[in-house]
Amino acid sequence: EIVLTQSPGTLSLSPGERATLSCRASQSVSSNYLAWYQQKPGQAPRLLIYGASSRATGIPDRFSGSGSGTDFTLTISRLEPEDFAVYYCQQYGSSPWTFGQGTKVEIK
Amino acid sequence: EVQLVESGGGLVKPGGSLRLSCAASGFTFSNAWMSWVRQAPGKGLEWVGRIKSKADGGTIDYAAPVKGRFTISRDDSKNTLYLQMNSLKTEDTAVYYCAYAFDIWGQGAMVTVSS
Numbered sequence: 521e522i523v524l525t526q527s528p529g530t531l532s533l534s535p536g537e538r539a540t541l542s543c544r545a546s547q548s549v550s551s552n553y554l555a556w557y558q559q560k561p562g563q564a565p566r567l568l569i570y571g572a573s574s575r576a577t578g579i580p581d582r583f584s585g586s587g588s589g590t591d592f593t594l595t596i597s598r599l600e601p602e603d604f605a606v607y608y609c610q611q612y613g614s615s616p617w618t619f620g621q622g623t624k625v626e627i628k
Numbered sequence: 629e630v631q632l633v634e635s636g637g638g639l640v641k642p643g644g645s646l647r648l649s650c651a652a653s654g655f656t657f658s659n660a661w662m663s664w665v666r667q668a669p670g671k672g673l674e675w676v677g678r679i680k681s682k683a684d685g686g687t688i689d690y691a692a693p694v695k696g697r698f699t700i701s702r703d704d705s706k707n708t709l710y711l712q713m714n715s716l717k718t719e720d721t722a723v724y725y726c727a728y729a730f731d732i733w734g735q736g737a738m739v740t741v742s743s
Binding site for chain 2: 521555557559564565567570576577606608610612615616617618619620621622
């Protein structure tokens with residue numbers, strides 16, 4: 521099973537700042553099948569990025585994904601008030617599919 | 629409109645069983661790989677399992693904590709996904725989501741396992 525470790529656990533930033541979230545896999549993610557989600561309290565997750573770097577439909581271009589193999593990054597170029605939430609990475613390259621434990625982006 | 633609607637959640641005693649349903653609309657369900665994901669109160673997301681489309685072999689995979697106790701199935705004639713949960717444990721308490729391509733999610737069904 522591929523274990524995904526996200527860092528940091530919490531990121532305290534101000535609106536307008538840049539956010540950089542990390543997701544490290546215990547072994548290489550096949551075909552870079554790595555997704556990122558945003559989740560707000562009481563809501564279902566929202567797909568942001570798939571295939572490590574492709575934005576899902578309707579996702580603003582301030583969200584970008586990068587990386588390959590075992591190291592992946594989600595970058596939010598300029599934080600908007602609605603971006604403060606919990607973010608999860610997930611690999612779907614090999615079974616069982618697995619999620620990281622999440623990074624909370626909070627207002628500083 | 630593309631939509632997933634879960635039903636069947638509730639309170640069950642440890643060792644009991646429950647079946648969740650996920651009704652799909654707005655897309656070709658028979659071609660879809662469908663997943664179940666759960667989230668315990670205050671915790672992160674946990675993948676439960678996935679069923680491929682029949683055209684892709686219909687393979688079903690499960691996460692280790694539920695393997696042997698949970699069964700995923702589908703009825704393409706009814707556009708419905710199922711999660712049969714047996715031998716439930718208190719640690720199975722969670723909101724259960726069905727998901728399509730991880731881009732479309734249901735609203736979630738709460739399952740509480742408690743005596």
